[in-house]
Amino acid sequence: MENQGFRRGYQALYHTRLTLRAQERTISCSGMHGEAQKIYPILSHCRLQLSGCLGETPEEGLRRWQYSLFVPVMLLGRQNAGCGSLQLLLELRTPYSEEIMRYMGTLSCDVDLQPYEAVPLGGEEYKLSFDASVCLYLSA
Numbered sequence: 001m002e003n004q005g006f007r008r009g010y011q012a013l014y015h016t017r018l019t020l021r022a023q024e025r026t027i028s029c030s031g032m033h034g035e036a037q038k039i040y041p042i043l044s045h046c047r048l049q050l051s052g053c054l055g056e057t058p059e060e061g062l063r064r065w066q067y068s069l070f071v072p073v074m075l076l077g078r079q080n081a082g083c084g085s086l087q088l089l090l091e092l093r094t095p096y097s098e099e100i101m102r103y104m105g106t107l108s109c110d111v112d113l114q115p116y117e118a119v120p121l122g123g124e125e126y127k128l129s130f131d132a133s134v135c136l137y138l139s140a
Contacts, residue, residue, distance in 0.1 A: 013139045016092045020132040026121065027087055027128050032075045032082025036118040036126065041081075042072040043111050044124040048136075050102055056138065065101055069134060071111060075118050075126065086113070086128060090136050105140035 047070040054064040069088045074081060094101065112133040118126040 013039075013046075013137065014094045015091060015135060016090055016136045018088065018132070018134045020088070022129070023132065024127055024129050027073065027084040027086055027118075027125055027126055029073075029075050029082035029084035029118075029124050032084075032124055032126070034077050034079060034080070035122060036077055036116040036120070038115075039077040039115040039118050039128070040074045041078070041086075041113040041115060042074060043113065045072045045097070046070065046109065046111050048107065048109055049097075053098065057093060057104055060093065062095055065092045065094065066090070067092060067136060069109065069111070069136075071113055071132075073113075073115065073128065077098050083134060084124075084126070086130070088132060090134060091113075092136055092138060094138060096140060097126065100140055101138075106139045108137045109116040110137075 049068045051066040051068050054066050056063050067090045071086045073086050074083050114131045116129040118128050
């Protein structure tokens, strides 16, 4: 994960980039049973949530903020379909307080998710294999 910040006029822009290759995660897909024929990430419905502060970096004087990114994923089978959510964790370093991080900054996120396969584990559980690239931006 890469994290950078710089000032532009009176605003500061902070960003982080997360690149994941050949990852596997277990997801629950309600309504889906059996083999998945197709996998579609629903990138237009991603949700980003501030989880909290992980501490400070004394050498930089920055706080380490953790965000949870939830990416909806639809699985299609021969006779059914189901939707689940993949969670990715991101870290963004800024000098700001929690109040600014939650309410006063402008947050944006670019997500690219390439799912490869969803292996049924039983019930509505699937092991999802994927690559992902995520960029998170904060201007305050």
